[in-house]
Amino acid sequence: MKVLTLLDQIDNGQTALPGFQRGCVWNRAGYLVFEEIDHLRHHVAEQILDNPLAVPPAWAHHLDDMAALPVVEWIVDKDLPEPVIGQNVEDAKGEVVGSFELAWLEYRYRVGIWNEQGKVFSIPPTLAGWRLYHLEEVRQAPYTRQTPLRTLG
Numbered sequence: 334m335k336v337l338t339l340l341d342q343i344d345n346g347q348t349a350l351p352g353f354q355r356g357c358v359w360n361r362a363g364y365l366v367f368e369e370i371d372h373l374r375h376h377v378a379e380q381i382l383d384n385p386l387a388v389p390p391a392w393a394h395h396l397d398d399m400a401a402l403p404v405v406e407w408i409v410d411k412d413l414p415e416p417v418i419g420q421n422v423e424d425a426k427g428e429v430v431g432s433f434e435l436a437w438l439e440y441r442y443r444v445g446i447w448n449e450q451g452k453v454f455s456i457p458p459t460l461a462g463w464r465l466y467h468l469e470e471v472r473q474a475p476y477t478r479q480t481p482l483r484t485l486g
Contacts, residue, residue, distance in 0.1 A: 375409055392418060398434055398448045403472050408435075420445070424457040434468055446471055 340361060342348035357367045357376065367373040371390040378388035393405045395418040408416065420436035421429045422445070431452055433445040445460070448468040456465070 371409070390415075392416070395419065396434065398468060400448070400472060401434055401446075401468055404435065404446070404468070414440070422447075422457065423459055425459060430457060 339348065343358075357365045357372055360366050365376070367376065374388040374390060378384055382388070389402060389405050390409055392415050393402070396402075396405070397419065414437060416435040416437050417433070418435065420433040420438065422431040422433065424430045431447065433447045435446040437444045443463045444466070445463055446466045446468050452467065
C-alpha cells in the first residue's frame, strides 16, 4: 500500500490509527493535528516550554491544592480517566464532613485522594470499600500512585 493511499484512507475515516497514535498526528502539510485540547496543552508544556506542569488540563484548573499538579501530570501521562475535583464526603446523615481533592467514582474501585483541608478525622461508613490516600502520600511515592490508580485505566 502506498503512503499517500494510506493517508487518504485516514483522512476519509476508512482507516483508523492505533490508540497509541491518537493524541496527535502529522497531516500532509507537516503540521501536528491534535484531537483534544488537553493533548495540545500537554504537548506545548512538554515540548515547547520544557515544563510538563506549565499547562495543566482544563479540569485541573479547579483544584484547590496546586501541590496536586505532579499527580495531574501523572494522570495525563498514564491516560487515566478524568477525576472528579472537590468531591464532598458525607457521613451517614448526609452531612458533609470533608472533601476529596481528586476522586474516581464510577470504576471497580472508588478512589479518593485528599489533602489536609479536606481530610475527615474519622472515616464515615459511607466510604466503606473506597481506597483512600493522602495527597502528599501519592505525590511523594510514585509506586503508591500506581497501586490505587492503575485499576482505573
